[in-house]
Amino acid sequence: MKEHSLGEFEEIVLLTVAVLFENAYGITIKEEIEQRLNRGVSVGAMRTALNRLEKKGFLESEFGEATAVRGGKRKRYFKVTPLGKRALDYVMETRKQLWDAIPSVAFDFKFS
Amino acid sequence: MRKESDIYPPRLASRFLRWFCQRDLLEDVEGDLMQLYAERTNSGRTKAKFQYWRDVLLLFRPGIVRNFLENSNSTNLAMLKNYLKSTWRNLIKYKSFSTINISSLAIGIASCMIIFLFVKDELAFDSMHKKNIYRLCEVQDFPGTETQKVALSMAGMGPTMSADFPELEGYTRFWGFGEQRLQIKGKNEIVDKVVGVDSTFFDVFGFELIHGDPKDQLKDPNDAVITESLALRLFKKADAIGETFTMNDGDETVVIRGVLADIPENSHLQFDMLMNIYTIGAPEEINSRFGNNNLVTYFIVNEKADLGELEEKYPEYLTRVTQREDINDRYKLFLQPLKDVHLASTDIQHDYHNYRKFNGLYIDVFVLVGILILAIAAVNFTNLTTARASYRSKEVGVRKSIGASKSALFNQFLFETIMLSSLAFVIALVLVAIALPSLNSLIGRSLSLWTFFYEPIYFVSAIGLSLVVGAIAGIYPSLRLSSFNTLIVLKGLRLEEKKSFFQSALIVVQFSLALGMIVSTLIVLQQLNFISKKDVGFDKDHLMLVKMNSESQDHYREMKNELLQKSSVMGVTASGQRLGNNFHQWGFKIRKDTALVQFTPSSLYVDFDYFKVHNIELAEGRPFDASIATDDGLAFVINQALADELGLTEPIGAKMGHGFYPDDSLGTIIGVTENFNFNSLHHNVNTLAMVVHKDWWYEEMIVKLSASNVEQGIRDVEDVYGQFIDNYPLKFEFLDDHFNTMYESDKKLAYIITIIAALAVIVGCMGLFGLSAISVRRRIKEIGIRKVMGASSKHLLGLMSKDFALLILISFVIATPITFLFMRDWLENFAFRISINPLIFLFGGVVAFAVAMFTVSFHVLRAVSANPVSALKSE
Numbered sequence: 001m002k003e004h005s006l007g008e009f010e011e012i013v014l015l016t017v018a019v020l021f022e023n024a025y026g027i028t029i030k031e032e033i034e035q036r037l038n039r040g041v042s043v044g045a046m047r048t049a050l051n052r053l054e055k056k057g058f059l060e061s062e063f064g065e066a067t068a069v070r071g072g073k074r075k076r077y078f079k080v081t082p083l084g085k086r087a088l089d090y091v092m093e094t095r096k097q098l099w100d101a102i103p104s105v106a107f108d109f110k111f112s
Numbered sequence: 113m114r115k116e117s118d119i120y121p122p123r124l125a126s127r128f129l130r131w132f133c134q135r136d137l138l139e140d141v142e143g144d145l146m147q148l149y150a151e152r153t154n155s156g157r158t159k160a161k162f163q164y165w166r167d168v169l170l171l172f173r174p175g176i177v178r179n180f181l182e183n184s185n186s187t188n189l190a191m192l193k194n195y196l197k198s199t200w201r202n203l204i205k206y207k208s209f210s211t212i213n214i215s216s217l218a219i220g221i222a223s224c225m226i227i228f229l230f231v232k233d234e235l236a237f238d239s240m241h242k243k244n245i246y247r248l249c250e251v252q253d254f255p256g257t258e259t260q261k262v263a264l265s266m267a268g269m270g271p272t273m274s275a276d277f278p279e280l281e282g283y284t285r286f287w288g289f290g291e292q293r294l295q296i297k298g299k300n301e302i303v304d305k306v307v308g309v310d311s312t313f314f315d316v317f318g319f320e321l322i323h324g325d326p327k328d329q330l331k332d333p334n335d336a337v338i339t340e341s342l343a344l345r346l347f348k349k350a351d352a353i354g355e356t357f358t359m360n361d362g363d364e365t366v367v368i369r370g371v372l373a374d375i376p377e378n379s380h381l382q383f384d385m386l387m388n389i390y391t392i393g394a395p396e397e398i399n400s401r402f403g404n405n406n407l408v409t410y411f412i413v414n415e416k417a418d419l420g421e422l423e424e425k426y427p428e429y430l431t432r433v434t435q436r437e438d439i440n441d442r443y444k445l446f447l448q449p450l451k452d453v454h455l456a457s458t459d460i461q462h463d464y465h466n467y468r469k470f471n472g473l474y475i476d477v478f479v480l481v482g483i484l485i486l487a488i489a490a491v492n493f494t495n496l497t498t499a500r501a502s503y504r505s506k507e508v509g510v511r512k513s514i515g516a517s518k519s520a521l522f523n524q525f526l527f528e529t530i531m532l533s534s535l536a537f538v539i540a541l542v543l544v545a546i547a548l549p550s551l552n553s554l555i556g557r558s559l560s561l562w563t564f565f566y567e568p569i570y571f572v573s574a575i576g577l578s579l580v581v582g583a584i585a586g587i588y589p590s591l592r593l594s595s596f597n598t599l600i601v602l603k604g605l606r607l608e609e610k611k612s613f614f615q616s617a618l619i620v621v622q623f624s625l626a627l628g629m630i631v632s633t634l635i636v637l638q639q640l641n642f643i644s645k646k647d648v649g650f651d652k653d654h655l656m657l658v659k660m661n662s663e664s665q666d667h668y669r670e671m672k673n674e675l676l677q678k679s680s681v682m683g684v685t686a687s688g689q690r691l692g693n694n695f696h697q698w699g700f701k702i703r704k705d706t707a708l709v710q711f712t713p714s715s716l717y718v719d720f721d722y723f724k725v726h727n728i729e730l731a732e733g734r735p736f737d738a739s740i741a742t743d744d745g746l747a748f749v750i751n752q753a754l755a756d757e758l759g760l761t762e763p764i765g766a767k768m769g770h771g772f773y774p775d776d777s778l779g780t781i782i783g784v785t786e787n788f789n790f791n792s793l794h795h796n797v798n799t800l801a802m803v804v805h806k807d808w809w810y811e812e813m814i815v816k817l818s819a820s821n822v823e824q825g826i827r828d829v830e831d832v833y834g835q836f837i838d839n840y841p842l843k844f845e846f847l848d849d850h851f852n853t854m855y856e857s858d859k860k861l862a863y864i865i866t867i868i869a870a871l872a873v874i875v876g877c878m879g880l881f882g883l884s885a886i887s888v889r890r891r892i893k894e895i896g897i898r899k900v901m902g903a904s905s906k907h908l909l910g911l912m913s914k915d916f917a918l919l920i921l922i923s924f925v926i927a928t929p930i931t932f933l934f935m936r937d938w939l940e941n942f943a944f945r946i947s948i949n950p951l952i953f954l955f956g957g958v959v960a961f962a963v964a965m966f967t968v969s970f971h972v973l974r975a976v977s978a979n980p981v982s983a984l985k986s987e
Binding site for chain 1: 120137141143144171176
């Protein structure tokens, strides 16, 4: 289903926002991904992904408090929308169906 | 205390981010980045800054970058379209104006480009050599001859100077061996330009070896290096390493160790084959030769060396190596930087290895003229655009009344002029592309438009220059146009255009340039005509110069007798050097009263009938006579200059001999010739002594052909030559051709000046054409009224042209003295020159005036002959 299409990186970002729940803004998302998946994430790549997810309606955002360390700039907190939740469910569902469809012998590797 | 710059991330990066980032993303993105930066500074500020920059640059991607067109004021784009449209409409509406306006700027840019290409080509001469190279030159001051700068030096100087002076870090000598005959597998081959050099040749010069190692060349006396095209000719392959040959039927085998890429056009040294200099003698012998100057020496000089200090050490050095007391009265050494070899050697004589040398002073003049032409074209452009402003006052009025701001109008007109100047740039490129091939063949260069594309910096700066010219030219009219008062222009009142000083000055400048160029062209042409027509004191027509070689030396007398039988041959003689260059100077002694005096005049050995064949007049005495035994080696004919220099009351009969003759067996002076110009007309007639030595090596056989039968004559010479000579092909040239090539660079200069003059006149006329059109247009009603009142066409023409005529008169007054000084300097290059005739200036003035009046009258006549009613009823 087209409306639920998610890229791999988008999926990770969306999930991370869900994981962080109330505390999901630029830097925490970036650090969370870096920690959990052990990979570097550039601000640019992450921001593009967030932007796209918001446009698709999977995320919504609102401005939070400003701090001195941010030069007086506000944080933008992200939250997963019901549509986003459905998209995640859909992805998981399709994967699960695929997993179930694998014949049990397919992974029966023989190492000799 | 921490500085502000420590707390905040790099400002430039932030500004960049703010500029490109989508507005609604900017706040939190920048906040994120700053927070990250603050955290990262704990582990090193530099690294944090670097990472900040990296993040910002990585953010510059679709999805983050804002849509500039959409988000900025969208009317801008629409206005831009509108500007384009009105630019186009105005171009079409005033066709002749637009044509003149754009094409004069295009011509200006094109001339500038061509001059740039030319100057760049000249300055890039010898640029393949990267070392700090100097050429050793001498100022010679011998008794009985004029002081002269020569490019030659003595064989011993290279090695001894380089050993004595630590400033000199390397040397190579360059000794032209001329044409040589090789034997390859028993077959004879002639090679034109063979040169003897040191094994250090490739340390000094950067000629490109395509086969062989530059460090490994010419180590052995029997090593040789040849050019690629010679390799292809001799061995039918480029990689000729290891091939061998013998020379002049000798036994020594010479081995080729390297093959050079063909010597480029822009090298002052030109040669086909390099040999080891020691092939003609042992090192000890050659390196201690201090008698004659027969080769060129080059040094690598330490960058930090003080040349003045070095020069002070030369006298002591000269005395030591030559062991002659008077050496420092005779010789001064100096080092000439490599770039001067090409551009500043016109006063140097005996400069045999200097291909295509050029007078560098002209380069400055060309640059100046190029800038002037461009400046004039740009100012013309400004002027025409400003003048056209009055035609567009209604447009300005309407735009203003519907709300165009002053700055919008300013932008519009600036945009328009920049569009026009870009168009001019494109046309200029096309013009250059069209003009270059014929220009190249005219001035003997290979300039290429691609130079601009190979080196983008030139292309970019050329575009930049055109745009800047457009912008500068546009600012003044834009300011004027945008400041029109809305009401006044809409009510249809014409703006009173004041006669601006600026416009007048412009006309004066361009006509001064045009006038100066016209007069210079006339003077240069006159001088060249003078050179080719001047009676040089001998006949140079139908004289065939046949190159001699070891074989024809032996058969000279037989060939001569055979040739004299032919009806097409008027006379045959031979000579050791060719007319047209300065002859080598040679030591003579002359008995004056009772004392023996040493003299070093130019010297020439000839065959008996040299004077008869060349039709050289004798002032006194008799020519050489083959039937008098002592005329072979013991009779001298001198020229008038030497006779005057000697100051003998009765030169005929005076005792004279070569420097090496014993004092008691001197010969006699038997004749004095008129001063004929054996050297080029750039130089005065030097003192000259001539003598016959039947057995000396003649350089050329000179055959005088019958004027009515030249082709038959050439065939006869070919026949006779073929009868006697087996191993060398016939090589000949005509003396008048040789003289023509001698003045080649002067002629090329004449072409260039003529072209520039034409350009200056064209650009000048275009400016005048446009301005006169405007001034006529402005006074069209006045003309109409005057005509109704009964003014004649002639009267009106005079009235309208008066102002322009005055300006041209002023240019005449300004241009005349400047041109006079310039041309006088130029003429001083020639010892034989015309005197500048004041009538030439008058003539140039009249030509410029006529052209200007013709241009002006074009519009005036049209206005005058039109029906006055149509002029008067128009509003």
